[in-house]
Amino acid sequence: MSDDQHFLTLAAHLSRKGMTSLAGGPFGAVVVKDGHVIAEGWNEVTTGFDPTAHGEVNAIRKACKALNSFSLQGCVIYSSCEPCPMCLGAIYWARLDRLVFANTRWDAAAIGFDDDWIYQEVPKPLPERLIPTLHLPNADAKAVFTEWLSLPNKVPY
Amino acid sequence: MSDDQHFLTLAAHLSRKGMTSLAGGPFGAVVVKDGHVIAEGWNEVTTGFDPTAHGEVNAIRKACKALNSFSLQGCVIYSSCEPCPMCLGAIYWARLDRLVFANTRWDAAAIGFDDDWIYQEVPKPLPERLIPTLHLPNADAKAVFTEWLSLPNKVPY
Numbered sequence: 590m591s592d593d594q595h596f597l598t599l600a601a602h603l604s605r606k607g608m609t610s611l612a613g614g615p616f617g618a619v620v621v622k623d624g625h626v627i628a629e630g631w632n633e634v635t636t637g638f639d640p641t642a643h644g645e646v647n648a649i650r651k652a653c654k655a656l657n658s659f660s661l662q663g664c665v666i667y668s669s670c671e672p673c674p675m676c677l678g679a680i681y682w683a684r685l686d687r688l689v690f691a692n693t694r695w696d697a698a699a700i701g702f703d704d705d706w707i708y709q710e711v712p713k714p715l716p717e718r719l720i721p722t723l724h725l726p727n728a729d730a731k732a733v734f735t736e737w738l739s740l741p742n743k744v745p746y
Numbered sequence: 747m748s749d750d751q752h753f754l755t756l757a758a759h760l761s762r763k764g765m766t767s768l769a770g771g772p773f774g775a776v777v778v779k780d781g782h783v784i785a786e787g788w789n790e791v792t793t794g795f796d797p798t799a800h801g802e803v804n805a806i807r808k809a810c811k812a813l814n815s816f817s818l819q820g821c822v823i824y825s826s827c828e829p830c831p832m833c834l835g836a837i838y839w840a841r842l843d844r845l846v847f848a849n850t851r852w853d854a855a856a857i858g859f860d861d862d863w864i865y866q867e868v869p870k871p872l873p874e875r876l877i878p879t880l881h882l883p884n885a886d887a888k889a890v891f892t893e894w895l896s897l898p899n900k901v902p903y
Contacts, residue, residue, distance in 0.1 A: 593880065593882055594882065594884060597882060597884040597886075597887060598884060598886050598887075600887070601884055601886035601887035601889075601890055602886065604887065604890045605886075605890045605893070608890060608893070608894060608897060608900075609897075611899060611900065611901065613901075613903075614894070614903070615890045615891060615893070615894040634816050634839075634903055635816055635901040635903055637816075638810045638811060638813075638814055638815055638816050639807055639810055639811075639816060640806065640810060640816050640817070640818075640836060640839040640840040640841075640903075641798065641803050641806060641807060641836050641839070641840075646798050649797065649798060650796055650798060653795045653796055653797060654795060654796075656795075657795055658795055659791050659792055659794075659795050659796060659797050660797070661797075669884070669887040669890065670887065670891075671881070673835055673839075674831050674832075674834065674835040674868050675831070675832050675833075675834075675835025675836050675838075675839060676832075676835070677831065677832075677835075677867075677868060678830055678831040678832025678833070678834075678835060678864055678868070679797060679798045679832050680877065681832075681860065681864045681867060681877065682791075682797040682798070682830075682832060682860070682864075683797040683798075684797075685877065686877075686878070687877065687878045687879070687880070688877055688878070688879045688880070689879075689880045689882055690879075690880075690881060690882070691881075691882060691883055691884035691887035691888070692883075692884075692887050692888060692891055693881065696888070696891055697891075699891075700891050700894050700895055701902055703838065703839070707835055707838045707839075708868070708869070710834075710838060711831050711834060711835070711865070711868050711869065712865070712868065712869040720837065720838065720842065720843075720844065720845055721843070721844045721845070722844070722845045722846075722847075723750065723844070723845070723846045723847075724828070724847060724848075724850065725750055725751065725754060725846055725847070725848060726848055726849075727751060727754040727755060727758055727826070727848035727849075729754075729755050729758035729759065729762075730754060730755075730757070730758035730761065730826040730827065730848035730849050731848070731849060731853070732758075733758055733761045733762045733765060733772045733826065734772060734827075734849055734853055734854075734856075734857050736762070736765070736772070737765060737771070737772040737857050738857055740765060740766075742768060743765075743768065744768065744770075744792040745858055746770075746771070746791055746792055746797075
Protein backbone atom coordinates (compact mmCIF):
# COMPACT_ATOMS: atom_id res chain seq x y z
CA MET A 590 0.00 0.00 0.00
CA SER A 591 1.36 3.45 -0.88
CA ASP A 592 1.93 6.01 1.86
CA ASP A 593 -0.93 8.04 0.42
CA GLN A 594 -3.33 5.10 0.65
CA HIS A 595 -2.03 4.27 4.14
CA PHE A 596 -2.90 7.74 5.45
CA LEU A 597 -6.23 7.84 3.58
CA THR A 598 -7.18 4.53 5.19
CA LEU A 599 -6.34 6.02 8.59
CA ALA A 600 -8.57 9.02 7.77
CA ALA A 601 -11.33 6.57 6.76
CA HIS A 602 -10.98 4.72 10.07
CA LEU A 603 -11.38 8.03 11.91
CA SER A 604 -14.47 8.81 9.82
CA ARG A 605 -16.01 5.50 10.93
CA LYS A 606 -14.98 6.06 14.57
CA GLY A 607 -16.63 9.49 14.62
CA MET A 608 -19.73 8.19 12.87
CA THR A 609 -20.30 5.13 15.07
CA SER A 610 -19.76 7.18 18.24
CA LEU A 611 -22.45 9.56 16.86
CA ALA A 612 -20.03 12.53 17.12
CA GLY A 613 -21.20 13.84 13.75
CA GLY A 614 -21.05 13.02 10.04
CA PRO A 615 -18.86 10.29 8.50
CA PHE A 616 -15.73 12.34 7.86
CA GLY A 617 -12.13 12.00 9.09
CA ALA A 618 -8.75 13.59 8.39
CA VAL A 619 -5.11 13.44 9.44
CA VAL A 620 -2.26 15.94 9.15
CA VAL A 621 1.13 14.40 8.35
CA LYS A 622 4.58 15.97 8.74
CA ASP A 623 7.80 14.20 7.74
CA GLY A 624 5.89 10.93 7.33
CA HIS A 625 4.33 11.05 10.82
CA VAL A 626 0.74 11.78 11.82
CA ILE A 627 0.75 14.90 13.99
CA ALA A 628 -3.03 15.35 14.31
CA GLU A 629 -6.25 13.39 13.82
CA GLY A 630 -9.69 14.90 13.28
CA TRP A 631 -13.23 13.71 12.76
CA ASN A 632 -16.55 15.44 12.35
CA GLU A 633 -18.04 16.65 15.66
CA VAL A 634 -20.72 19.02 14.37
CA THR A 635 -23.76 17.57 16.11
CA THR A 636 -22.29 16.62 19.50
CA GLY A 637 -20.05 19.68 19.69
CA PHE A 638 -22.82 22.11 18.70
CA ASP A 639 -20.27 23.48 16.23
CA PRO A 640 -21.05 23.67 12.50
CA THR A 641 -17.35 24.39 11.84
CA ALA A 642 -16.15 21.17 13.52
CA HIS A 643 -15.50 19.25 10.32
CA GLY A 644 -12.80 16.57 10.25
CA GLU A 645 -10.33 18.74 8.35
CA VAL A 646 -10.87 21.86 10.49
CA ASN A 647 -10.48 19.79 13.65
CA ALA A 648 -7.29 18.14 12.35
CA ILE A 649 -5.85 21.53 11.30
CA ARG A 650 -6.62 23.07 14.71
CA LYS A 651 -4.99 20.16 16.54
CA ALA A 652 -1.93 20.15 14.26
CA CYS A 653 -1.39 23.89 14.81
CA LYS A 654 -1.66 23.42 18.57
CA ALA A 655 0.85 20.55 18.36
CA LEU A 656 3.33 22.74 16.46
CA ASN A 657 2.53 25.98 18.34
CA SER A 658 2.14 27.63 14.95
CA PHE A 659 -0.62 29.08 12.80
CA SER A 660 1.15 27.69 9.72
CA LEU A 661 1.26 24.06 8.59
CA GLN A 662 3.82 24.67 5.87
CA GLY A 663 5.66 21.38 5.30
CA CYS A 664 2.60 19.28 6.15
CA VAL A 665 0.11 17.23 4.09
CA ILE A 666 -3.59 16.74 4.91
CA TYR A 667 -5.38 13.48 4.10
CA SER A 668 -9.17 13.52 4.22
CA SER A 669 -11.66 10.70 3.81
CA CYS A 670 -13.69 13.09 1.62
CA GLU A 671 -13.03 16.09 -0.60
CA PRO A 672 -12.98 19.15 1.66
CA CYS A 673 -16.03 21.44 1.50
CA PRO A 674 -15.31 25.12 0.66
CA MET A 675 -15.02 25.94 4.38
CA CYS A 676 -12.37 23.27 4.88
CA LEU A 677 -10.66 24.10 1.59
CA GLY A 678 -10.37 27.70 2.74
CA ALA A 679 -8.91 26.49 6.05
CA ILE A 680 -6.36 24.41 4.09
CA TYR A 681 -5.24 27.50 2.17
CA TRP A 682 -5.04 29.66 5.31
CA ALA A 683 -3.03 26.91 7.06
CA ARG A 684 -0.52 26.94 4.16
CA LEU A 685 -0.58 23.15 3.84
CA ASP A 686 1.77 21.77 1.17
CA ARG A 687 -0.60 19.20 -0.31
CA LEU A 688 -4.10 17.73 -0.10
CA VAL A 689 -5.11 14.09 -0.72
CA PHE A 690 -8.74 12.97 -0.46
CA ALA A 691 -10.84 9.85 -1.19
CA ASN A 692 -14.62 10.38 -1.59
CA THR A 693 -15.77 13.33 -3.70
CA ARG A 694 -18.12 16.28 -3.07
CA TRP A 695 -20.70 14.43 -5.17
CA ASP A 696 -20.34 11.30 -3.03
CA ALA A 697 -21.02 13.56 -0.01
CA ALA A 698 -24.06 15.11 -1.68
CA ALA A 699 -25.39 11.63 -2.43
CA ILE A 700 -25.50 10.78 1.29
CA GLY A 701 -27.12 14.07 2.30
CA PHE A 702 -24.31 16.61 2.80
CA ASP A 703 -24.33 20.04 1.15
CA ASP A 704 -20.71 20.18 -0.05
CA ASP A 705 -21.53 20.37 -3.77
CA TRP A 706 -24.29 22.95 -3.22
CA ILE A 707 -21.93 25.21 -1.25
CA TYR A 708 -19.29 24.82 -4.00
CA GLN A 709 -21.89 26.16 -6.42
CA GLU A 710 -22.75 29.09 -4.13
CA VAL A 711 -19.22 30.43 -3.41
CA PRO A 712 -18.38 31.80 -6.89
CA LYS A 713 -21.83 33.37 -7.42
CA PRO A 714 -22.28 37.15 -7.54
CA LEU A 715 -23.80 38.32 -4.24
CA PRO A 716 -27.33 39.00 -5.59
CA GLU A 717 -27.57 35.41 -6.84
CA ARG A 718 -26.62 33.77 -3.55
CA LEU A 719 -29.31 31.81 -1.73
CA ILE A 720 -28.40 33.39 1.62
CA PRO A 721 -29.51 37.05 1.34
CA THR A 722 -26.35 39.14 1.44
CA LEU A 723 -25.93 42.90 1.79
CA HIS A 724 -22.72 44.85 1.19
CA LEU A 725 -23.01 48.04 3.23
CA PRO A 726 -19.87 50.19 3.44
CA ASN A 727 -19.11 51.44 6.97
CA ALA A 728 -16.69 54.25 7.81
CA ASP A 729 -15.43 52.66 11.04
CA ALA A 730 -14.72 49.33 9.36
CA LYS A 731 -12.81 51.09 6.60
CA ALA A 732 -10.81 53.17 9.09
CA VAL A 733 -9.63 50.03 10.93
CA PHE A 734 -8.19 48.61 7.68
CA THR A 735 -6.22 51.83 7.17
CA GLU A 736 -4.96 51.66 10.77
CA TRP A 737 -3.76 48.07 10.23
CA LEU A 738 -1.28 49.25 7.60
CA SER A 739 0.56 51.45 10.11
CA LEU A 740 0.09 49.24 13.20
CA PRO A 741 3.40 48.62 14.98
CA ASN A 742 4.31 45.06 16.08
CA LYS A 743 1.65 43.42 13.92
CA VAL A 744 2.07 39.76 12.96
CA PRO A 745 1.20 39.31 9.26
CA TYR A 746 -0.07 35.91 8.10
CA MET B 747 -28.43 54.97 12.10
CA SER B 748 -30.13 51.85 10.71
CA ASP B 749 -30.01 48.61 12.69
CA ASP B 750 -27.75 47.17 9.99
CA GLN B 751 -25.26 50.04 10.34
CA HIS B 752 -25.48 49.82 14.14
CA PHE B 753 -24.43 46.15 14.16
CA LEU B 754 -21.78 46.71 11.46
CA THR B 755 -20.28 49.48 13.59
CA LEU B 756 -20.19 47.07 16.53
CA ALA B 757 -18.39 44.52 14.33
CA ALA B 758 -15.94 47.26 13.31
CA HIS B 759 -15.27 48.09 16.97
CA LEU B 760 -14.50 44.41 17.62
CA SER B 761 -12.15 44.38 14.63
CA ARG B 762 -10.26 47.31 16.15
CA LYS B 763 -10.23 45.71 19.62
CA GLY B 764 -8.76 42.48 18.23
CA MET B 765 -6.23 44.34 16.12
CA THR B 766 -4.96 46.68 18.83
CA SER B 767 -4.67 43.81 21.33
CA LEU B 768 -2.57 42.02 18.66
CA ALA B 769 -4.93 39.00 18.75
CA GLY B 770 -4.81 38.74 14.96
CA GLY B 771 -5.95 40.54 11.81
CA PRO B 772 -8.39 43.49 11.76
CA PHE B 773 -11.65 41.58 11.48
CA GLY B 774 -14.73 41.42 13.72
CA ALA B 775 -18.24 39.97 13.57
CA VAL B 776 -21.43 39.67 15.60
CA VAL B 777 -24.35 37.24 15.44
CA VAL B 778 -27.77 38.80 16.08
CA LYS B 779 -31.03 37.04 16.98
CA ASP B 780 -34.34 38.89 17.44
CA GLY B 781 -32.48 42.20 17.44
CA HIS B 782 -30.02 41.20 20.18
CA VAL B 783 -26.31 40.36 19.89
CA ILE B 784 -25.84 36.75 21.03
CA ALA B 785 -22.14 36.39 20.13
CA GLU B 786 -19.11 38.54 19.33
CA GLY B 787 -16.02 37.37 17.44
CA TRP B 788 -12.74 38.81 16.31
CA ASN B 789 -9.73 37.38 14.53
CA GLU B 790 -7.42 35.38 16.82
CA VAL B 791 -5.30 33.57 14.23
CA THR B 792 -1.85 34.59 15.38
CA THR B 793 -2.28 34.50 19.17
CA GLY B 794 -4.50 31.42 19.13
CA PHE B 795 -2.21 29.49 16.77
CA ASP B 796 -5.39 28.74 14.82
CA PRO B 797 -5.69 29.64 11.11
CA THR B 798 -9.44 28.99 11.34
CA ALA B 799 -10.02 31.55 14.13
CA HIS B 800 -11.45 34.27 11.90
CA GLY B 801 -13.95 36.74 13.33
CA GLU B 802 -16.95 35.09 11.68
CA VAL B 803 -15.96 31.52 12.62
CA ASN B 804 -15.37 32.62 16.22
CA ALA B 805 -18.72 34.44 16.37
CA ILE B 806 -20.54 31.43 14.85
CA ARG B 807 -18.94 29.01 17.32
CA LYS B 808 -19.83 31.23 20.28
CA ALA B 809 -23.41 31.76 19.05
CA CYS B 810 -23.93 28.00 18.68
CA LYS B 811 -22.60 27.41 22.18
CA ALA B 812 -24.95 30.13 23.49
CA LEU B 813 -27.95 28.45 21.84
CA ASN B 814 -26.79 24.85 22.43
CA SER B 815 -27.42 24.22 18.75
CA PHE B 816 -25.44 23.54 15.60
CA SER B 817 -27.93 25.66 13.66
CA LEU B 818 -28.21 29.46 13.66
CA GLN B 819 -31.45 29.52 11.71
CA GLY B 820 -33.26 32.76 12.62
CA CYS B 821 -29.98 34.66 13.12
CA VAL B 822 -28.09 37.30 11.10
CA ILE B 823 -24.30 37.69 10.95
CA TYR B 824 -22.67 41.12 10.62
CA SER B 825 -19.00 41.20 9.64
CA SER B 826 -16.61 44.13 9.35
CA CYS B 827 -15.37 42.52 6.10
CA GLU B 828 -16.75 40.22 3.42
CA PRO B 829 -16.29 36.66 4.66
CA CYS B 830 -13.51 34.63 3.03
CA PRO B 831 -14.57 31.30 1.45
CA MET B 832 -13.84 29.47 4.73
CA CYS B 833 -16.14 31.79 6.65
CA LEU B 834 -18.74 31.84 3.88
CA GLY B 835 -18.82 28.04 4.02
CA ALA B 836 -19.26 28.25 7.81
CA ILE B 837 -22.17 30.68 7.29
CA TYR B 838 -23.90 28.20 4.99
CA TRP B 839 -23.31 25.25 7.32
CA ALA B 840 -24.64 27.33 10.25
CA ARG B 841 -27.86 28.00 8.27
CA LEU B 842 -27.73 31.72 9.04
CA ASP B 843 -30.69 33.68 7.62
CA ARG B 844 -28.74 36.66 6.33
CA LEU B 845 -25.24 38.16 5.93
CA VAL B 846 -24.31 41.85 6.09
CA PHE B 847 -20.71 43.01 5.61
CA ALA B 848 -18.77 46.28 5.23
CA ASN B 849 -15.28 46.04 3.66
CA THR B 850 -14.88 43.83 0.58
CA ARG B 851 -12.58 40.92 -0.33
CA TRP B 852 -10.61 43.39 -2.46
CA ASP B 853 -10.23 45.78 0.47
CA ALA B 854 -8.84 42.81 2.44
CA ALA B 855 -6.43 41.90 -0.37
CA ALA B 856 -5.21 45.51 -0.49
CA ILE B 857 -4.04 45.30 3.16
CA GLY B 858 -2.33 41.92 2.70
CA PHE B 859 -4.99 39.24 3.25
CA ASP B 860 -5.59 36.39 0.78
CA ASP B 861 -9.39 36.45 0.65
CA ASP B 862 -9.66 37.31 -3.04
CA TRP B 863 -6.97 34.81 -4.04
CA ILE B 864 -8.77 32.00 -2.19
CA TYR B 865 -12.06 33.04 -3.87
CA GLN B 866 -10.28 32.52 -7.19
CA GLU B 867 -8.94 29.10 -6.14
CA VAL B 868 -12.17 27.48 -4.86
CA PRO B 869 -14.02 27.09 -8.19
CA LYS B 870 -10.92 25.87 -10.08
CA PRO B 871 -10.68 22.29 -11.36
CA LEU B 872 -8.33 20.33 -9.07
CA PRO B 873 -5.35 20.18 -11.49
CA GLU B 874 -5.33 23.99 -11.72
CA ARG B 875 -5.26 24.61 -7.97
CA LEU B 876 -2.09 26.09 -6.52
CA ILE B 877 -2.09 23.62 -3.61
CA PRO B 878 -1.24 20.24 -5.21
CA THR B 879 -4.34 18.06 -4.81
CA LEU B 880 -4.79 14.35 -5.42
CA HIS B 881 -8.12 12.52 -5.61
CA LEU B 882 -7.39 8.90 -4.70
CA PRO B 883 -10.43 6.63 -4.22
CA ASN B 884 -10.22 4.43 -1.12
CA ALA B 885 -12.41 1.39 -0.45
CA ASP B 886 -12.66 1.99 3.31
CA ALA B 887 -13.69 5.63 2.89
CA LYS B 888 -16.37 4.61 0.39
CA ALA B 889 -17.66 1.85 2.67
CA VAL B 890 -18.15 4.32 5.55
CA PHE B 891 -20.38 6.51 3.37
CA THR B 892 -22.55 3.48 2.55
CA GLU B 893 -22.73 2.59 6.26
CA TRP B 894 -23.91 6.14 7.10
CA LEU B 895 -27.06 5.62 5.03
CA SER B 896 -28.21 2.75 7.25
CA LEU B 897 -26.81 4.03 10.57
CA PRO B 898 -29.48 3.99 13.31
CA ASN B 899 -29.90 7.08 15.55
CA LYS B 900 -27.88 9.35 13.29
CA VAL B 901 -28.39 13.13 13.54
CA PRO B 902 -28.56 14.62 10.02
CA TYR B 903 -27.53 18.25 9.56
